Amino acid sequence: MKRIEVNTKTNNYNIIISNNFDSLQEHLSKVGMDNKKVCIITDDNVSKLYLDNLCNIISKITDELSYLVIPHGEANKNLDTINTIYKKMIEEKLDRESYLIALGGGVTGDMVGYASATYMRGNKFIQIPTTLLSQVDSSIGGKTGVDFDGYKNIIGAFHQPELVYINTSTLMTLPKKEISAGMGEVIKHGLIASKEYFNYIRANSSKIMNLDNEIMEQLIYESCVIKSKVVSMDEKEKGVRATLNFGHTIGHAVERLFDFNLLHGECVGLGMVSAAYLSYLLKQIDSSELDDIKACIQSFDLPIKIDKLNELDIYNELYHDKKTKNNELNFILLNGVGSCEIRDDLDKEDIMKAIKYIL
Amino acid sequence: MKRIEVNTKTNNYNIIISNNFDSLQEHLSKVGMDNKKVCIITDDNVSKLYLDNLCNIISKITDELSYLVIPHGEANKNLDTINTIYKKMIEEKLDRESYLIALGGGVTGDMVGYASATYMRGNKFIQIPTTLLSQVDSSIGGKTGVDFDGYKNIIGAFHQPELVYINTSTLMTLPKKEISAGMGEVIKHGLIASKEYFNYIRANSSKIMNLDNEIMEQLIYESCVIKSKVVSMDEKEKGVRATLNFGHTIGHAVERLFDFNLLHGECVGLGMVSAAYLSYLLKQIDSSELDDIKACIQSFDLPIKIDKLNELDIYNELYHDKKTKNNELNFILLNGVGSCEIRDDLDKEDIMKAIKYIL
Numbered sequence: 001m002k003r004i005e006v007n008t009k010t011n012n013y014n015i016i017i018s019n020n021f022d023s024l025q026e027h028l029s030k031v032g033m034d035n036k037k038v039c040i041i042t043d044d045n046v047s048k049l050y051l052d053n054l055c056n057i058i059s060k061i062t063d064e065l066s067y068l069v070i071p072h073g074e075a076n077k078n079l080d081t082i083n084t085i086y087k088k089m090i091e092e093k094l095d096r097e098s099y100l101i102a103l104g105g106g107v108t109g110d111m112v113g114y115a116s117a118t119y120m121r122g123n124k125f126i127q128i129p130t131t132l133l134s135q136v137d138s139s140i141g142g143k144t145g146v147d148f149d150g151y152k153n154i155i156g157a158f159h160q161p162e163l164v165y166i167n168t169s170t171l172m173t174l175p176k177k178e179i180s181a182g183m184g185e186v187i188k189h190g191l192i193a194s195k196e197y198f199n200y201i202r203a204n205s206s207k208i209m210n211l212d213n214e215i216m217e218q219l220i221y222e223s224c225v226i227k228s229k230v231v232s233m234d235e236k237e238k239g240v241r242a243t244l245n246f247g248h249t250i251g252h253a254v255e256r257l258f259d260f261n262l263l264h265g266e267c268v269g270l271g272m273v274s275a276a277y278l279s280y281l282l283k284q285i286d287s288s289e290l291d292d293i294k295a296c297i298q299s300f301d302l303p304i305k306i307d308k309l310n311e312l313d314i315y316n317e318l319y320h321d322k323k324t325k326n327n328e329l330n331f332i333l334l335n336g337v338g339s340c341e342i343r344d345d346l347d348k349e350d351i352m353k354a355i356k357y358i359l
Numbered sequence: 360m361k362r363i364e365v366n367t368k369t370n371n372y373n374i375i376i377s378n379n380f381d382s383l384q385e386h387l388s389k390v391g392m393d394n395k396k397v398c399i400i401t402d403d404n405v406s407k408l409y410l411d412n413l414c415n416i417i418s419k420i421t422d423e424l425s426y427l428v429i430p431h432g433e434a435n436k437n438l439d440t441i442n443t444i445y446k447k448m449i450e451e452k453l454d455r456e457s458y459l460i461a462l463g464g465g466v467t468g469d470m471v472g473y474a475s476a477t478y479m480r481g482n483k484f485i486q487i488p489t490t491l492l493s494q495v496d497s498s499i500g501g502k503t504g505v506d507f508d509g510y511k512n513i514i515g516a517f518h519q520p521e522l523v524y525i526n527t528s529t530l531m532t533l534p535k536k537e538i539s540a541g542m543g544e545v546i547k548h549g550l551i552a553s554k555e556y557f558n559y560i561r562a563n564s565s566k567i568m569n570l571d572n573e574i575m576e577q578l579i580y581e582s583c584v585i586k587s588k589v590v591s592m593d594e595k596e597k598g599v600r601a602t603l604n605f606g607h608t609i610g611h612a613v614e615r616l617f618d619f620n621l622l623h624g625e626c627v628g629l630g631m632v633s634a635a636y637l638s639y640l641l642k643q644i645d646s647s648e649l650d651d652i653k654a655c656i657q658s659f660d661l662p663i664k665i666d667k668l669n670e671l672d673i674y675n676e677l678y679h680d681k682k683t684k685n686n687e688l689n690f691i692l693l694n695g696v697g698s699c700e701i702r703d704d705l706d707k708e709d710i711m712k713a714i715k716y717i718l
Contacts, residue, residue, distance in 0.1 A: 009368070079438065079442070083438070083507075086507055086508070086513075086514060087508060090507075090508055090510060090513065093678070093679075117516065118477065118514050118515065118516055119513070119514065120513060120515070121502065121503075121504065121515040121516055121517050121595075121596075122516070122517070122595070143480065144480075145480065148442075148445055148449075149445070149446060149449055151449060154445075154449065154478070154479060155445060155477050155478065156477065156479070156480040157476065157477055157480055157481070157516060158480055158481070236480075236481070237480075319452070320452075
């Protein structure tokens, strides 16, 4: 078991990384859940796997336990599902001292976090992420949100959880494609923050894809450390947190143009190739580093090229990203592997070249 | 012109109190609005009175000005209207650095604040309140929200504005009934925080109802000072801010049972009579103080009794208030006039007596 402390201006909390649920009850008690109203929210896939188990654990510390099963998938990450959650919260008479538990992947976590942020101007919530993507990325840092009108996460709030409990054994039930997709964010952590970690990922790609227990625990730990350091410094993304968007500027545009039919991690992989090429064009990484990055992304079965899109559509779509400030595009570029910088001064010509590179 | 500084953990901003819009442009520039994207949101009543004027002022500092007129009234304070605002924000490509301006009463201010809090996880907004209630209460302190499923403000967020600009002359176009309703909160400020201010209000009731310029500026200033002091100490209502709910526990229950067909200030007036009587029952104020409070409320044409309701309905409705914690009712009681305390240990019997007192 490993523990990471996340300290933000608005809340301090622990990330627990374990390969079982044995210490979950103890950690829920520690944050104060005993005898409180608790509602578990999970989707119709994950509920079959872990809901009974979780209900058993939590019913040991409170009698006021309820749950809600929502439909799975990004297509349901919208305000209609949020309204369903609100109605359940009202029905169960939850208040500001009550807890929501998000059991599932990033879609569930983002939505439950948003419902918790906006119900009675904020109540408490716990993240129990069950996908690699949510374990290394979306469950940490308090970014919550839903899609609206075709725009990903354009409605949302910053709202920190009380606890993130990661049971790595839940990855065993995950389709391989979802492991690949999660690796998009893991590789990103190496690229922006630690060359050593990036090399560790490259060296262990087959063990990772086979979900080697020890390697996975270390991997998730390292990624959580990097992510939580960044969000502790800059909870509300006014500065350094933007570096976590490496690969996301073009990634989000591709994701939208494909109408969310590609996995987020696949789009981030493509976005990283594009951003790495842009870094290469500006002589911030050399060609062998660019090759290493592409090889690493490919070794996790993530695409490095995509067809069916044209470059101008992607370029125009960039301006619909919610990270545009006053129509200026912010790009995160590598400055060598393991380091990065935020740039808002790039030429359209170079950006177009970087887009073409993945087509 | 008067100025009050509000300092919270998440934002510092000014409240400007003036009897015209002459210095609005200067203050908008000061907060950084020059050349930014700005969208004014106002309702179909207020737009006829002040929208042109406001557009003229703001177009001097930015070319990227748009506006949206929403339907007026509490019945439209819901997530459908919020979605209309979101769509406008997307259409105008607003981003985190853009500004919404709430021009109107509390309903407009609460909704625009909520849209601003949740669009892209928070952008900037300005309050230009045009009713007495919003000038002395809802525009200050960053409580934003909408009604849902019959529950007032049950969905919301804490989100501080960048500026509150109060033009007291807008009160001239307000129906007398709305002045009365605003006086509910003004009297509350005196009762919970300053006996001197309460006596000032009593002594000037007819001048207030006639909107005497000088008295109104002083009144709004004093109320804003009291409110901003409390919210500066406790932005997220974990302690002392709850004292601002004096009169609101029973007030909200009445408001819901009347399906929002009574004005908020009228309900607060009734709630204050009830809470004052409870304070009297518990010997925290004497009978002459109770009489003074009732007389003061009546002098502003606010009801102190209501028919068509029964006490048990009101009592049960108390538990649907979002301020209930673990099924415990929190009441704010006076401790003499000008002072108050938060209590969660009241007998049902006493509460029932206090409810009966206003029936």
